[in-house]
Amino acid sequence: xxxxxxxxxxxxxxxxxxxxxxxxxxxxxxxxxxxxxxxxxxxxxxxxxxxxxxxxxxxxxxxxxxxxxxxxxxxxxxxxxxxxxxxxxxxxxxxxxxxxxxxxxxxxxxxxxxxxxxxxxxxxxxxxxxxxxxxxxxxxxxxxxxxxxxxxxxxx
Amino acid sequence: xxxxxxxxxxxxxxxxxxxxxxxxxxxxxxxxxxxxxxxxxxxxxxxxxxxxxxxxxxxxxxxxxxxxxxxxxxxxxxxxxxxxxxxxxxxxxxxxxxxxxxxxxxxxxxxxxxxxxxxxxxxxxxxxxxxxxxxxxxxxxxxxxxxxxxxxxxxx
Amino acid sequence: xxxxxxxxxxxxxxxxxxxxxxxxxxxxxxxxxxxxxxxxxxxxxxxxxxxxxxxxxxxxxxxxxxxxxxxxxxxxxxxxxxxxxxxxxxxxxxxxxxxxxxxxxxxxxxxxxxxxxxxxxxxxxxxxxxxxxxxxxxxxxxxxxxxxxxxxxxxx
Amino acid sequence: xxxxxxxxxxxxxxxxxxxxxxxxxxxxxxxxxxxxxxxxxxxxxxxxxxxxxxxxxxxxxxxxxxxxxxxxxxxxxxxxxxxxxxxxxxxxxxxxxxxxxxxxxxxxxxxxxxxxxxxxxxxxxxxxxxxxxxxxxxxxxxxxxxxxxxxxxxxx
Numbered sequence: 001x002x003x004x005x006x007x008x009x010x011x012x013x014x015x016x017x018x019x020x021x022x023x024x025x026x027x028x029x030x031x032x033x034x035x036x037x038x039x040x041x042x043x044x045x046x047x048x049x050x051x052x053x054x055x056x057x058x059x060x061x062x063x064x065x066x067x068x069x070x071x072x073x074x075x076x077x078x079x080x081x082x083x084x085x086x087x088x089x090x091x092x093x094x095x096x097x098x099x100x101x102x103x104x105x106x107x108x109x110x111x112x113x114x115x116x117x118x119x120x121x122x123x124x125x126x127x128x129x130x131x132x133x134x135x136x137x138x139x140x141x142x143x144x145x146x147x148x149x150x151x152x153x154x155x156x
Numbered sequence: 157x158x159x160x161x162x163x164x165x166x167x168x169x170x171x172x173x174x175x176x177x178x179x180x181x182x183x184x185x186x187x188x189x190x191x192x193x194x195x196x197x198x199x200x201x202x203x204x205x206x207x208x209x210x211x212x213x214x215x216x217x218x219x220x221x222x223x224x225x226x227x228x229x230x231x232x233x234x235x236x237x238x239x240x241x242x243x244x245x246x247x248x249x250x251x252x253x254x255x256x257x258x259x260x261x262x263x264x265x266x267x268x269x270x271x272x273x274x275x276x277x278x279x280x281x282x283x284x285x286x287x288x289x290x291x292x293x294x295x296x297x298x299x300x301x302x303x304x305x306x307x308x309x310x311x312x
Numbered sequence: 313x314x315x316x317x318x319x320x321x322x323x324x325x326x327x328x329x330x331x332x333x334x335x336x337x338x339x340x341x342x343x344x345x346x347x348x349x350x351x352x353x354x355x356x357x358x359x360x361x362x363x364x365x366x367x368x369x370x371x372x373x374x375x376x377x378x379x380x381x382x383x384x385x386x387x388x389x390x391x392x393x394x395x396x397x398x399x400x401x402x403x404x405x406x407x408x409x410x411x412x413x414x415x416x417x418x419x420x421x422x423x424x425x426x427x428x429x430x431x432x433x434x435x436x437x438x439x440x441x442x443x444x445x446x447x448x449x450x451x452x453x454x455x456x457x458x459x460x461x462x463x464x465x466x467x468x
Numbered sequence: 469x470x471x472x473x474x475x476x477x478x479x480x481x482x483x484x485x486x487x488x489x490x491x492x493x494x495x496x497x498x499x500x501x502x503x504x505x506x507x508x509x510x511x512x513x514x515x516x517x518x519x520x521x522x523x524x525x526x527x528x529x530x531x532x533x534x535x536x537x538x539x540x541x542x543x544x545x546x547x548x549x550x551x552x553x554x555x556x557x558x559x560x561x562x563x564x565x566x567x568x569x570x571x572x573x574x575x576x577x578x579x580x581x582x583x584x585x586x587x588x589x590x591x592x593x594x595x596x597x598x599x600x601x602x603x604x605x606x607x608x609x610x611x612x613x614x615x616x617x618x619x620x621x622x623x624x
Contacts, residue, residue: 346503
């Protein structure tokens, strides 16, 4: 399939401050600091998160651990959905599935989350996770995630 | 459903040193040290991994991040499969899916990985992830994972 | 893992007529008649659906098609969730995932759907699909499904 | 995301007769005749399957049953993978996951299966399922599927 980063989003944000809201929520995710992840793109229904390799992120063969891929892809999908939610809403993950296509062997990992179907209660997003080694980018995982909009229970 | 920890495994390990092999491979997963995870059970087709809460593992509401749940559940499932593999085999994750059933709000998280179907090439495992708060244990996520046995490509 | 059919449900139905409601809804599923499926158990949070083999249900090797397994497992999970819903609610499937563990080679297929986590809006169920050949029952697939309770949009 | 049907495949078939092999295998799937499905496109790594609505394919609200969506999407993904396999290989489904985005309410259903990552043993495909009502086409489900190449066990 073509590179997901070229796909144009046609979704309109309902909250003009959606970028700041995504940044504020991301800052509260302690795990993102722990693993050294950063937001590298915030568009309407489109969020990228990237992370540089360190030995602290490895599985047993010295590649990025699948859980780390899933951690940034989960947040990229969740924030892609969150970017289209109203200003008073919070977001939770209902489920996600990750397919590992190639070893995540490289210096840089990027998860590109894109909304597939925004909804009042249920949103579905897709992510591609790419790893860069010696300047070559390679698709190493995909995720499909279901997120739920919460209107009153949890403070974002 | 009943507590998965009560289910008796009837699988026989093909490698008598399977516990040591799981421990050795786990030690090489840098991410497990980073997040403070530890192996708390290794049986034939049965591996538990647990982790204590710190703010460094949080999502935006102060609960364990879904990616952290998935990280320990992925390893618990992978090592449950690995424990039944021959001595010269390595294990890779093909895919996993996580369903989040309740907020992972608590002091201690434990992922109980159990083999469902071991196979020569493809194994399927299931994990329950439980969170303990004020002494009360609660099921907060389930995972189904598919692992592949690698016989020559990667050194475990 | 142990046989899922032995696991005792502790869930209480909120609608005393839940069995009749499940039967009525099942009768409206045209596809169940087409493929010859029948309800073989309705308990609180527990629904079994079974089907006898015919060549009309085959994939290319003469086994039950994976789509047929998923069709009855989807309904078994959905009705397991539906059995615990209030009398005015309807049920929709948000997503499901099927893992195929062994060829569905046999005369009889049974999907055992069991609720894992009932919720006001979101419920999660698990199914085991077993195939019987020459009197031997074998686990051939598992499913995890997420269902949504609909309170006003769709008439069940 | 953009329409998956516009994405160009760059994969080369290893078997020049791949279209005939897909057709021959499809003909052996009894369930495709039962539900009235037909192959509407066979390219390298790209297979479409469509089906017209009848009451025999319904769930309880009169829409296409989710199991029927999954049945044609499973075959579309499996044959997308199969189209790139060598001439002596057979294909099995390891797992698939379906997300339901909108009711499958309409006259015509089409599943567009596209290979994401072909592999010697493991291939991953993605499908979009679209429903047409009054001439309007709408995305109603997506699937990610993992297929396995079998070289000697099963005759295709």
